[in-house]
Amino acid sequence: MAKLEYTLDQIDYQILRIMQDNARTNNADIARELGMAPSAILERVKKLEQKDIILQYNAKINPDALDQKMLSFIFIKAQDIIGVQKVGLLLAEIPEVQEVHDIAGDDGYLIKVRTNDAAGLVDLMRNSLGKIEGIISTRTTIVLETVKEEQKLVIPTKK
Amino acid sequence: MAKLEYTLDQIDYQILRIMQDNARTNNADIARELGMAPSAILERVKKLEQKDIILQYNAKINPDALDQKMLSFIFIKAQDIIGVQKVGLLLAEIPEVQEVHDIAGDDGYLIKVRTNDAAGLVDLMRNSLGKIEGIISTRTTIVLETVKEEQKLVIPTKK
DNA sequence: TCTGAAAATCGATCCCA
DNA sequence: TGGGATCGATTTTCAGA
Numbered sequence: 397m398a399k400l401e402y403t404l405d406q407i408d409y410q411i412l413r414i415m416q417d418n419a420r421t422n423n424a425d426i427a428r429e430l431g432m433a434p435s436a437i438l439e440r441v442k443k444l445e446q447k448d449i450i451l452q453y454n455a456k457i458n459p460d461a462l463d464q465k466m467l468s469f470i471f472i473k474a475q476d477i478i479g480v481q482k483v484g485l486l487l488a489e490i491p492e493v494q495e496v497h498d499i500a501g502d503d504g505y506l507i508k509v510r511t512n513d514a515a516g517l518v519d520l521m522r523n524s525l526g527k528i529e530g531i532i533s534t535r536t537t538i539v540l541e542t543v544k545e546e547q548k549l550v551i552p553t554k555k
Numbered sequence: 556m557a558k559l560e561y562t563l564d565q566i567d568y569q570i571l572r573i574m575q576d577n578a579r580t581n582n583a584d585i586a587r588e589l590g591m592a593p594s595a596i597l598e599r600v601k602k603l604e605q606k607d608i609i610l611q612y613n614a615k616i617n618p619d620a621l622d623q624k625m626l627s628f629i630f631i632k633a634q635d636i637i638g639v640q641k642v643g644l645l646l647a648e649i650p651e652v653q654e655v656h657d658i659a660g661d662d663g664y665l666i667k668v669r670t671n672d673a674a675g676l677v678d679l680m681r682n683s684l685g686k687i688e689g690i691i692s693t694r695t696t697i698v699l700e701t702v703k704e705e706q707k708l709v710i711p712t713k714k
Numbered sequence: 715t716c717t718g719a720a721a722a723t724c725g726a727t728c729c730c731a
Numbered sequence: 732t733g734g735g736a737t738c739g740a741t742t743t744t745c746a747g748a
Contacts, residue, residue: 452577
């Protein structure tokens, strides 16, 4: 993991804004848009990657296309010793689990799970969650419809 | 919005798998990895985009780099008429709100919000949520630490 | 850190199998 | 659909300021 301390200027923000919207934008296109040479853009992008400011580039795939029509959030109460996130790490290993958050309050986790259908969810709870020691209880919230789902951050306009 | 009905074969799955891991992978590299001609890969990728199977390419940016250290989930009870997601659409317009899910049960929404700090969250609740008519109550869950956070789908190995 | 130029590589389109 | 060839565009490296 590289350093995070790094002063981003307005040009970096613009690059991040463009890349956040379309990660496949050419260096040449970015250069044209910002009125700079492509090589300068390349240097900055490389630096943003090295400094772990750009973490990765991913293609967002339509879940329906892969028949993953079910989305659920599950609150999990666990008997973890504070600071030792053993249960959290085990949860993170489950492929269908997209997110694992350690939440305040009931010494628990909130996880986001994508399965084919209700049967897939039951299956996951029985076979994957059921085998993790330390889980005391779960409370499941089913998503009927997703109105918005993106990872985009609000990028400052001035520093 | 294009059609979704489309039979994906094993090669498509492999392309999706590669793109999901690194959206900036060259057609040429994919072609080499799958032992095919670059032009064939290009055709398939274009088709996957046109059919809305690949929805978009985005760069995942480190929230800490933009000083967005606070992540929260908020349950929102709303008096929406069923099917008319007016409140949901208003919630989706808030830039700091990354996700809006219509959830089963308490005729409500679950939203995911990223702010700089606790003050930013209070500010958002007061100024943005506070101005949306139809919100009855909210319940906020603060994330202490995120163990896993990705959008990757489980891509089938056989069809 | 940017520019500009040069070389290697890639994207996109064509026709043919 | 996939393969091979082509041309134009892009990536990447390097020197200089």
